Amino acid sequence: DRAGLLRIASVLGTDTADLVPGAARQLALALLADPEAVYGEGVRAAFAELPALRALVLDQLDSLAAGQTAAARDLFARTGLRLTAADARPHLRMCASAAGVVAAAADRVGALHALLAESGVSLYAEPLVLRTAMRLVWEGEPPAAGEAAMVLGATGAQVHREAGTWELLARAAAGAPAGDVAAAELAPEVLSRFLEEIPASLRPSLLMLELARDLRAGTAGPGWVRRALDLGSADPGPGARAQAYAAVSARLLSTEDRPENELRALIESDDVELLAAYRLAAREEEVTARLRLVPAFAADCFTTWSSQPQAGPVWQESRTDLLEGVLRPVVRGLAPAELSSVEDALARLGGRWAEDFRTWQRPTAMSRLRDRFKRRSAPSRPGAGGTSRTGAPDAPDDAGGNRGGEG
Incomplete structure (x- = not known):
């Protein structure tokens, strides 16, 4: 127990300045790994008697919280460790208040902004606080497409690039379900702002969603059926493929300005998924x-x-x-x-x-x-008397069956 040894050395008047940084690092790691077992009476006493040790441990925890956000959040949930108003550690401040802030917020985007305010620093001065806040709110998963669009609109692209959170925005669009139209609006924004960062695995999904957006807006260039089929063969997400195929089908079933070559491309494709989407749209x-x-x-x-x-x-x-x-x-x-x-x-x-x-x-x-056969097998109705539900006599069979x- 290095904290205990440091307390004894301090009482004896021994110079421990060289030992404190290493002890603080080890203690911070131990607190994140097993907070309930480590944060016992001895550590609490050491923090009270050795302010320098406590300050260094908090510094270490704040640095580690940017990468081990869930563990830092659990440290405050499972122990009595609390920060004072003078403890200006932005990542720790968000982790300490996360449970209450998220529970009180009207929605998750609101919780994000509240946590950023709780950090006490500007995310533009320290972009990593955005990553920590997003991890606390969405627990490492991407936000919904609509949420991601609001976050991007409020913060701008550069801070996401510096914080590394741009991938969460890209995944929010690429992994959205088929019915999430917000994903088709978000995808072009992600493509235009993070073009160099987007990996090849996410690009087809984003391009499919961009095509869906353009088809609904009437701005898709020629050859959009062929383009949808080519992108669909590149293993995009199922939601992106379904949304693009639905947009293609709706466009083909429109009475306004439907190019015959696009319809011919649909027919000649003989593609199971696209034709299934077309049948569903019809x-x-x-x-x-x-x-x-x-x-x-x-x-x-x-x-x-x-x-x-x-x-x-x-x-x-x-x-x-x-x-x-x-x-x-x-x-x-x-x-x-x-x-x-x-x-x-x-x-x-x-x-x-x-x-x-x-x-x-x-x-x-x-x-x-x-x-x-259908008429004969239909259950008889009391008092039907050969009349239809409207009271009119049943019509005889005609040549067209209608x-x-x-x-």
């Missing part, structure tokens, strides 16, 4: 509502999903699903005048599209049998 309420309400859009989707029969098997499966699972249910619900409008839109495209559409509507023998007939 089932969004916004898309199905446009199919019902905008004849030109329904006509466009029919021609797209009926085309390229020579493409690969994944597209063949996808186009069948889109025609039968998405478009046909919508068409069956159209009134005769609405069906006529779709046919008119197809006729304006030229060729046989309108005739093909009418042919496609006609049910096969199998579909008629399936529909009849209310509008063949149009």
Whole structure:
């Protein structure tokens, strides 16, 4: 017990100045490794009797806390060691107050700013306090993308570069879940500010998210389907890939300025994940509502999903699903005048599209049998009397299997 020996030497009047720095270093390491066992009566007495020893131990702990933040935080949680107002050790001050500050803050970004204020120094003068504060708040994990964007906006890039916390910001974007749109806004900021620091392993995810942002904003350059596929093959994070593929699909299903070469790239890719995202996007309420309400859009989707029969098997499966699972249910619900409008839109495209559409509507023998079986297997309702739920008589089968007939 060096602290005890130093106390005895001090009482005997022995000069211990050369021994104190080494003892302080060893004691600081021991306190971080096993605080409850080390911070006993002897150490407390040594701190009280030897202010120089206590000051050197705190200096050592403050330096070590920048790298062993969790251990320094636990030291204050598990022992009675406390700092005084005169103890100007910024990392230790944050570790000592972390539990209370984080619990009292409205959110984690607020907790970060409160801890930085507690440090008593400017993070621009001592950037490492930012790293310590972020470790205390997020416990070594990256913040959420929205939190990272707020932190970057409040502090600027240079301090993150000096503190080494830029990687947390990059990981916040690259590792975000697919539905986190804030990640697509953060990624371009990270790319532009930390371009030289970003490792190759994170770059594809950030570029995918940047592409998703650009597609939503309408600023993506040509060849964006091919670019998404190329980046998707470079092992990005699943959330980044899913978000970019969803943005590509939404853009391809837009009625506004959709380049045909991008659609052709989708079909010819025969890519399982991208086509799955496209099929999912086609089932969004916004898309199905446009199919019902905008004849030109329904006509466009029919021609797209009926085309390229020579493409690969994944597209063949996808186009069948889109025609039968998405478009046909919508068409069956159209009134005769609405069906006529779709046919008119197809006729304006030229060729046989309108005739093909009418042919496609006609049910096969199998579909008629399936529909009849569904009606017969439906549970009877008391007093139904051959009427529908609306009270109107059940409509007979027609050539198209829908209310509008063949149009």
